[in-house]
Amino acid sequence: MSVFAVKGDICYSTSPAKIEALNDGYVIVEAGRISGVTRNPPNISVHDYTGHIVIPGMTDLHTHAPQYPFRGLGMGMELLEWLDTLIFPEEGRYSDTSYAEQVYSSFAEAMRKSPTTRAVIFGTIHAHAANILSAKMESSGLVSYVGKVSMNRNAPDYLTEANPLEAVESWLSDTASYTSTKPILTPRFTPSCTDELMRGLGELRKKYDLPVQSHLSENVSEVQWVKELCPDSRSYADTYDRYGLLEAPSIMAHCVHLTDEEAGLLKERGTFIAHCPQSNMNLSSGIAPVRRYMNMGMNIGLATDVAGGMYISMFRAVADAVGVSKLRSVLAEKEEPLTFEEAFYLATMGGGKFFGLAGSFMPGYEADILVLSATDSRHSNLRERLEREICLAGDDVELSAKYAAGRKLF
Amino acid sequence: MSVFAVKGDICYSTSPAKIEALNDGYVIVEAGRISGVTRNPPNISVHDYTGHIVIPGMTDLHTHAPQYPFRGLGMGMELLEWLDTLIFPEEGRYSDTSYAEQVYSSFAEAMRKSPTTRAVIFGTIHAHAANILSAKMESSGLVSYVGKVSMNRNAPDYLTEANPLEAVESWLSDTASYTSTKPILTPRFTPSCTDELMRGLGELRKKYDLPVQSHLSENVSEVQWVKELCPDSRSYADTYDRYGLLEAPSIMAHCVHLTDEEAGLLKERGTFIAHCPQSNMNLSSGIAPVRRYMNMGMNIGLATDVAGGMYISMFRAVADAVGVSKLRSVLAEKEEPLTFEEAFYLATMGGGKFFGLAGSFMPGYEADILVLSATDSRHSNLRERLEREICLAGDDVELSAKYAAGRKLF
Numbered sequence A, B: 001m002s003v004f005a006v007k008g009d010i011c012y013s014t015s016p017a018k019i020e021a022l023n024d025g026y027v028i029v030e031a032g033r034i035s036g037v038t039r040n041p042p043n044i045s046v047h048d049y050t051g052h053i054v055i056p057g058m059t060d061l062h063t064h065a066p067q068y069p070f071r072g073l074g075m076g077m078e079l080l081e082w083l084d085t086l087i088f089p090e091e092g093r094y095s096d097t098s099y100a101e102q103v104y105s106s107f108a109e110a111m112r113k114s115p116t117t118r119a120v121i122f123g124t125i126h127a128h129a130a131n132i133l134s135a136k137m138e139s140s141g142l143v144s145y146v147g148k149v150s151m152n153r154n155a156p157d158y159l160t161e162a163n164p165l166e167a168v169e170s171w172l173s174d175t176a177s178y179t180s181t182k183p184i185l186t187p188r189f190t191p192s193c194t195d196e197l198m199r200g201l202g203e204l205r206k207k208y209d210l211p212v213q214s215h216l217s218e219n220v221s222e223v224q225w226v227k228e229l230c231p232d233s234r235s236y237a238d239t240y241d242r243y244g245l246l247e248a249p250s251i252m253a254h255c256v257h258l259t260d261e262e263a264g265l266l267k268e269r270g271t272f273i274a275h276c277p278q279s280n281m282n283l284s285s286g287i288a289p290v291r292r293y294m295n296m297g298m299n300i301g302l303a304t305d306v307a308g309g310m311y312i313s314m315f316r317a318v319a320d321a322v323g324v325s326k327l328r329s330v331l332a333e334k335e336e337p338l339t340f341e342e343a344f345y346l347a348t349m350g351g352g353k354f355f356g357l358a359g360s361f362m363p364g365y366e367a368d369i370l371v372l373s374a375t376d377s378r379h380s381n382l383r384e385r386l387e388r389e390i391c392l393a394g395d396d397v398e399l400s401a402k403y404a405a406g407r408k409l410f
Helices: A065-070 A079-095 A097-113 A127-140 A164-173 A195-208 A220-229 A236-241 A260-269 A277-282 A290-295 A314-331 A340-355 A382-392 B065-070 B079-095 B097-113 B127-140 B164-173 B195-208 B220-229 B236-241 B260-269 B277-282 B290-295 B314-331 B340-355 B382-392
Strands: A003-015 A018-030 A033-038 A045-056 A058-064 A116-122 A143-147 A181-183 A212-216 A250-254 A272-275 A299-302 A369-372 A399-404 B003-015 B018-030 B033-038 B045-056 B058-064 B116-122 B143-147 B181-183 B212-216 B250-254 B272-275 B299-302 B369-372 B399-404
Touching: A003 A340, A003 A369, A003 A382, A018 A045, A018 A340, A018 A382, A045 A340, A045 A382, A045 A399, A058 A065, A058 A250, A058 A272, A058 A299, A058 A314, A058 A340, A065 A079, A065 A097, A065 A116, A079 A097, A079 A220, A097 A127, A116 A127, A116 A340, A116 A399, A127 A143, A127 A164, A127 A181, A164 A195, A212 A236, A220 A236, A236 A260, A272 A340, A277 A314, A277 B314, A290 A299, A290 A314, A299 A314, A299 A340, A314 A340, A314 A382, A314 B277, A314 B314, A340 A382, B003 B340, B003 B369, B003 B382, B018 B045, B018 B340, B018 B382, B045 B340, B045 B382, B045 B399, B058 B065, B058 B250, B058 B272, B058 B299, B058 B314, B058 B340, B065 B079, B065 B097, B065 B116, B079 B097, B079 B220, B097 B127, B116 B127, B116 B340, B116 B399, B127 B143, B127 B164, B127 B181, B164 B195, B212 B236, B220 B236, B236 B260, B272 B340, B277 B314, B290 B299, B290 B314, B299 B314, B299 B340, B314 B340, B314 B382, B340 B382
Parallel strands: A003 A045, A058 A116, A116 A143, A143 A181, A212 A250, A250 A272, A272 A299, B003 B045, B058 B116, B116 B143, B143 B181, B212 B250, B250 B272, B272 B299
Antiparallel strands: A003 A018, A018 A033, A045 A369, A369 A399, B003 B018, B018 B033, B045 B369, B369 B399
């Protein structure tokens, strides 16, 4: 891979509290990784974006590709009603590979144009459709994990698998051909998976050394239902943990209503929390106590959770994370709201950590780079320009350039 | 004015609970007002927007034109710090008419392209700049009220008027030449106005038969400050009411923390509440109890409150009003969140009522019409398409056509 520099007004996190900001600087890329940021013109090929803001790519730690057509629909419902009424019938359609082909093409294209360079994605139970999704994501240039969903109870017949573990192993054998798109075990959530299925997935995790993604403690009714379904579990978190499914690398989306004991367990296991502020508002789930999780030093990133979240852009997730944390600080607990710095960190370094060294411009990080367009530099403070550009960007973000793992997507 | 019809997929409120939806219909306009909606092709000139969604124009009941350049800045602060640190210094610049000319041109152009057909707007204390703003709004084609701000205490010298009442009367004499842009009395808020100023504005209100706009009960620190400033007032609301400044037509922005007694007083006076969901989140003010106000049958509309709110688009205000009401229902009170129907009603008919008959397609309403672009009609239910288009629209909304009071803007 080539050596080159990206020139512009550079901003990147080095910690949750700190955004480095350097006007007219150079991000140096060597063999797909950052080797440094400098003020001095380097004697290598320069991609010149003078006047543009240059930031690390963002990681969307939780999203559902098959729900992409349903953004903005059914937002008057809460989680369980929304799943039954809208989402399950929609997901049923992915047995039709031509439908999967059509939706996953537009999803991957939207992801390609978005600020997301890395993503962790739910498919449906359909292995063939999951493979189509993986192929589309591979072509998009993003780095991603794609999961064929596992579920064998509390769903319509057409989404209930008779042999879910065999289905996973068969699907896994088809995923080897991709380089930037890896498989991830994906039990939908405890209400959809019997203990036997969870146990089997725990075994597959060890056998194939795979990461895991699922949902945890999103909505009060869901938490109550899990209590009824699993009377012998210590907690909702325990329904995963007793089969090893919280062990890093794993991602649990939402975590709005965790008990202290559950939060401690996730911390101990190194589980990543995918914070989904938009979705948790839209489905009346609540506001996750992100300040508490950050104070505990937990692994945490941001996510769009399409279609619980309406917006595919991680810029919107950053703005929403800050916004809802303010409402939480007024209405729920007297804790400090998230700063813009912290939300930016979560979207870049926080979620990026799931992929290793991603989401910063410190040396050794993978070269995920976004070049923003249309910056208004009347306000000369670069840090302020950054906040403004991120927060004011709509869903249809226009970027001037995008690189993932050192490769230029456009 | 001509007679014509606008053809498309028509949606409009007839009450807070009901959106009428008619595919392939015609909105008939005569002499600037709606004469009806019909399925039958009329024998008049047809503006054909087949396949587009056609809705009433929206009323932005509260926004600050001079804060337009500050959208997305300082969002880590609460109200009083934000005013002192960012907003007052910015407003001070409007003594420079060339600066006012520049910013108000871009504000008016953004408003012209937005979903807003009617707006109620704060300027600064500067009469000359307020006149520039009125001229720009007149040219925009929107119907609006523009207020020269009055303030004579608790502000930097450059924003404290020595003779605020004379300044208002002198400004008023310059506002007669506009037809779509009317003056409105604009005490900034109680902390900025002495009792003497409030009393004088109350007299001017009666003398010139003018409407009034101000801020009420936005932020907990502000409410506490008003208590200290006005120890002999029964309440924050009373600091306006004792000088007749709540009498309809008047608008009080925010009303996040009203007591029951204050809410009752506003109801009795017919005051309009401008609900500003974005701003109340950004400045950590809280979430106004809109469900309670609607149950009381109060006059209420939606507002962007730029730049406390970051977005000029009323579509965003609709989405945010629904979103934060869900968080309120989870975190604060067990009341029903706003439905999309209700938020759409507030943005159209609710705020439109301040202007008389505006914000619906029922016969007699002024012909404010928006034609949306780029609709995805795969989901054939028009009501669902409407929600989706409104909610997914970013700040930079593209409309195919816009009419205000029967006049085509584009």
